[in-house]
Amino acid sequence: MDYKEIPILKGLMDYSKENNAYFHMPGHKGGNAFRKIGFEAFDVDLLSMDVTEVAGIDNLHCPEAAIKEAQELAAQAFGAQHTFFLVNGTTCGIYSMILAAANPGDKIIIPRNCHKSVTGAVILGRLQPIYINPELDSKFNFASGISPAAVQKAIQEHRDAKAVVITSPTYYGVCSDLEQIARIAHENNMLLLVDEAHGAHFAFHGELPKTALQCGADVVAQSTHKTLPSMTQSSMLHVRSNKVDIDRLKLFLQLTQSTSPSHILLASLDSARYIMQQKGEELLNDVIYWCNWLRNEVNSNENLRCLSKADIGRAGIFDIDSTRITVNFAKSGLSGTKADELLRSKFKLQVEMADLSNIVAICTVGDSIDSIKKLANDIKTLAQDSTAYNNDGESQEIKAFKNIPEMKLLPWEAVYQAKEEVPIENSQGRICGEMIIPYPPGIPIIMPGEIISRDIIDYSLECRSKGIKINGAKDASLKYITTIK
Ligand SMILES: Cc1ncc(COP(=O)(O)O)c(C=O)c1O
Numbered sequence: 001m002d003y004k005e006i007p008i009l010k011g012l013m014d015y016s017k018e019n020n021a022y023f024h025m026p027g028h029k030g031g032n033a034f035r036k037i038g039f040e041a042f043d044v045d046l047l048s049m050d051v052t053e054v055a056g057i058d059n060l061h062c063p064e065a066a067i068k069e070a071q072e073l074a075a076q077a078f079g080a081q082h083t084f085f086l087v088n089g090t091t092c093g094i095y096s097m098i099l100a101a102a103n104p105g106d107k108i109i110i111p112r113n114c115h116k117s118v119t120g121a122v123i124l125g126r127l128q129p130i131y132i133n134p135e136l137d138s139k140f141n142f143a144s145g146i147s148p149a150a151v152q153k154a155i156q157e158h159r160d161a162k163a164v165v166i167t168s169p170t171y172y173g174v175c176s177d178l179e180q181i182a183r184i185a186h187e188n189n190m191l192l193l194v195d196e197a198h199g200a201h202f203a204f205h206g207e208l209p210k211t212a213l214q215c216g217a218d219v220v221a222q223s224t225h226k227t228l229p230s231m232t233q234s235s236m237l238h239v240r241s242n243k244v245d246i247d248r249l250k251l252f253l254q255l256t257q258s259t260s261p262s263h264i265l266l267a268s269l270d271s272a273r274y275i276m277q278q279k280g281e282e283l284l285n286d287v288i289y290w291c292n293w294l295r296n297e298v299n300s301n302e303n304l305r306c307l308s309k310a311d312i313g314r315a316g317i318f319d320i321d322s323t324r325i326t327v328n329f330a331k332s333g334l335s336g337t338k339a340d341e342l343l344r345s346k347f348k349l350q351v352e353m354a355d356l357s358n359i360v361a362i363c364t365v366g367d368s369i370d371s372i373k374k375l376a377n378d379i380k381t382l383a384q385d386s387t388a389y390n391n392d393g394e395s396q397e398i399k400a401f402k403n404i405p406e407m408k409l410l411p412w413e414a415v416y417q418a419k420e421e422v423p424i425e426n427s428q429g430r431i432c433g434e435m436i437i438p439y440p441p442g443i444p445i446i447m448p449g450e451i452i453s454r455d456i457i458d459y460s461l462e463c464r465s466k467g468i469k470i471n472g473a474k475d476a477s478l479k480y481i482t483t484i485k
Pocket of ligand 1: 059089092117195441
């Protein structure tokens with residue numbers, strides 16, 4: 001069979017043949033998590049299990065049997081009152097939790113460095129976003145956690161807001177002080193909604209940060225597929241609160257999820273929960289131990305910096321996820337994107353994402369001691385081979401988050417306006433008509449309705465020139481930007 005004319009399939013087959021070490025999602029790591037413990041359920045003929053709601057198979061939108069039972073078991077495992085299985089990723093969970101919490105026109109407090117699913121919900125719900133600036137970390141050049149003081153200030157200035165949304169952990173593994181933030185939100189009659197897309201594994205090991213539910217969050221969206229052994233696109237939404245309108249939440253889940261959910265994805269959520277309950281702590285013991293070993297190894301190289309517990313306490317870093325490996329290459333003379341490219345081409349190792357300064361690798365129960373040792377050795381070898389340079393000046397990324405662009409129109413209003421494309425170099429001062437989103441991490445740097453500043457232009461162009469893909473923009477090459485006419 002010639003697969004050349006089936007380009008997606010061919011791409012997947014080629015990647016699988018490369019035999020790279022996977023330091024990216026999904027958390028089962030090419031099935032290693034299952035093989036490691038002899039879990040053979042997915043080694044059978046998956047196609048024969050790819051069925052829809054025939055008799056005996058439950059219905060995601062009105063679960064009465066297996067899905068109901070599986071969701072209840074998951075709620076117990078994650079400490080929720082209600083758990084909903086998601087087949088459209090955490091994105092549909094985030095849409096639903098926000099749409100259920102606020103009416104059109106309502107204010108909602110969100111971090112400026114939130115994922116595009118949060119800003120997407122703001123557009124769909126016709127909400128007014130009140131942005132909180134994250135703390136900025138000049139050592140790693142990334143947008144970091146959200147301080148309780150910043151939440152308090154936003155609430156004081158907008159007492160009529162309906163909810164606070166926090167992303168914790170961030171893509172880089174930085175956690176915010178959710179206990180304090182929950183207290184502040186609740187004292188002010190607001191819901192705390194947490195995007196815990198990167199923290200589904202926290203519930204299964206005492207050395208990991210507390211879960212958002214343990215900290216008092218009302219609703220929590222988790223990408224099970226990112227850090228636990230479930231399949232891509234499978235996620236969970238947990239509720240632990242009496243203040244959430246469950247019927248309204250269920251309605252939005254029905255509106256944002258397929259009417260033909262994949263039962264294989266649902267079964268993989270159920271399996272991930274089971275595996276983690278049975279073996280999670282034991283498996284995570286090794287992962288955490290070897291990730292900490294890797295941190296020490298990498299940090300013993302003066303040209304590298306790996307995010308560690310020693311960073312806690314500065315720049316909004318309240319805690320870190322020990323399984324997330326964030327390495328800053330700035331002093332070694334490599335950009336994060338270049339390091340990512342070289343790790344793949346020279347060492348057959350694929351990380352999860354890279355930005356201008358850092359690479360981010362995901363370690364999960366699918367990893368082995370050898371794979372984590374390989375990650376450490378390859379990072380160190382790469383840094384040794386590059387030349388040091390002076391890392392002076394402030395990164396464009398930090399500049400872009402320092403000054404939130406002025407909002408002339410609400411995001412949803414801008415979406416419905418007439419638009420025109422202008423050369424990006426001539427766009428300073430114009431009202432933006434689209435989202436510009438370096439992907440990953442998927443954080444919009446400008447929203448529709450906001451004034452385009454020089455910093456935003458420079459940061460967007462720098463991302464583009466370093467090979468970071470741009471989402472949201474009509475012209476992904478960024479020669480042109482869509483503005484309001
Ligand atoms: C912080 C954050 N939130 C939400 C999402 C959306 O998750 P999903 O891809 O499961 O829809 C992502 C995806 O990368 C993310 O990084």
